[in-house]
Amino acid sequence: MATDVVQVTVPRSTGGHHVRAVKVVLHRELLRFVNDRTRMVTMLIQPVLWLFVMGTGLGTLVRGSIPGIDFRTFMYPGMISMTVITTAMFSAGSIVWDREFGFLREMLVAPVSRGAIVVGKCLGGAVVATCQGVVILALAGLVGVPYSPVLIVTLLAEMFLAAFTITAFGVTIAARMKNMQSFFGIMQMAIMPMIFLSGSMFPLANLPSWLHVLTTINPLTYAVDPMRQAVFGYLTVPAQVDAMLNPGISWFGNRLPVALEVGLVAVVGAVLLGVAVAQFRRTD
């Protein structure tokens, strides 16, 4: 019996080993997403309700003031971001779940850096949220948005970036949480106002100044606006309506280029990732 034992020699840590760890944490997120059909469906119900029920209802009210465009078309990029945001937050929340059920410990005692685990988790959340967003993306035709390959690729990239940043944000919150209830409590408290103030539900033009300030400091605004600008680039809308529905973001009267908005989201994402890693590095 002693002869046929397979002995494993675990190598010392190398870069390749950390990449392997990132990949397996990411892989697990995907496996869990694919196995959890209920989650996939429930995550879609909210944006679809907003888009087709609220959007249709509100649309009849505002039809007169926005000639040439369906209000649902306006809401569409907002709903993509909403789907991505809630899915990403949920993915981040699975860290709390893992802690409650002990699996987090299995990851934290492994001979890999905490950074690799957090990066894997954030990438996993981003990929899962992007996959979920693809379903909303498929509905484009129903709200009069063309299926242009360039638009789709642009939106996918922007979705991925937004999802990564939100997952990193979620992970920084989840790092110290001991149970799911308190995580979802905090998440609701943080996410609801951020979604309301992001321009995903109503246009950010002609707002009272206090509300304008709040929307400008909300980081989510910078994730939603590039998607809206991408979509509006493929629509033919009267200039006056475009100014009302797609005003962009202005700092002291200067309109920000999309590249800068995207860059801001990326920087915030990187900072949050750093904070998340630092939180997991701390031990008892």
Place this chain on the structure above:
Amino acid sequence: MNPAVSVRGLRKSYGDVEAVKGVDFEVAPGEVFGFLGPNGAGKTTTISMLCTLVTPTGGAAAVGGHDVVTQRDDVRRNIGLVFQDPTLDGYLTAEQNLRFHAELYGVPKTVLADRLRQVLEMVGLWDRKESRVSTFSGGMKRRLEIARGLLHSPKVLFLDEPTVGLDPQTRAAIWGYITRLRHTEDITIFMTTHYMDEAEYCDRIAIIDHGEIVVVDSPEALKASVGKDRVQIQTGDDERAIAALQDRFGIEAAVHEGQVTFAVASGEEFVPRLFADLGMPIKSVSVSRPSLDDVFMSYTGSTIRDAESGSAGNQWMRAMARGR
């Protein structure tokens, strides 16, 4: 040979509470070493420090020759862990859980398939490898955790209360794997337990109480150190036998388990004298060595169950005892 685990003056405090008050011990390679003590004695805190999960307040510890504070990753690479609480992902299959572990520990791909099969076969879960872990019973989960803990061929396997909450059959099976491991793998086993009968499987035991090690020795030596054997006799008249023991040998005896029971040094040598001098017929006699219960009692002044009183589980146990 260098010790597999060496610990000097290891301490851990949480605020004013000293959970571990400076412990010293060494574990030799290939040894099965047990930490025996009531809940809250500092067993899990010590094991957590050795596994690099908790940073010590003071002292030093090395596992496989690597310092647990300064060479954390080296320690982690060389240890396997089975915790009291499950740490499996119920959404994944048994095999997926092990593959996840293999990736995190960087197990070379060339040996993975063989090793996976070997550890799963050892714990009898090879045919269930494609089942989701959430469908497993408590015992199956613990077996899977043991397989996972061994997957990367650790030098030291840490088992924190490996059989707590399991049925006797599964407990026996798990002990079967552990004893077999000693022959098949080049491994040191460090475990904690508060079951006396399980401590018997260890080469050496450290009795820990209130954060301090009271004594370290083999179960046999510990039992011998108690000095007295337990003798039980059956007679036609127990009252008279007890009186006779008191009169002729000066021994205090009492009826336990329906037999006259007393403790005496070197019981086997005492038996011939008993037959010669008791002055009444004896139907049967049995001599037993002291149990680890007796050992724990003699070193700490209380039984392990008394020492644990106050914890929820024991209130339940006492309530059960009262009900009988």
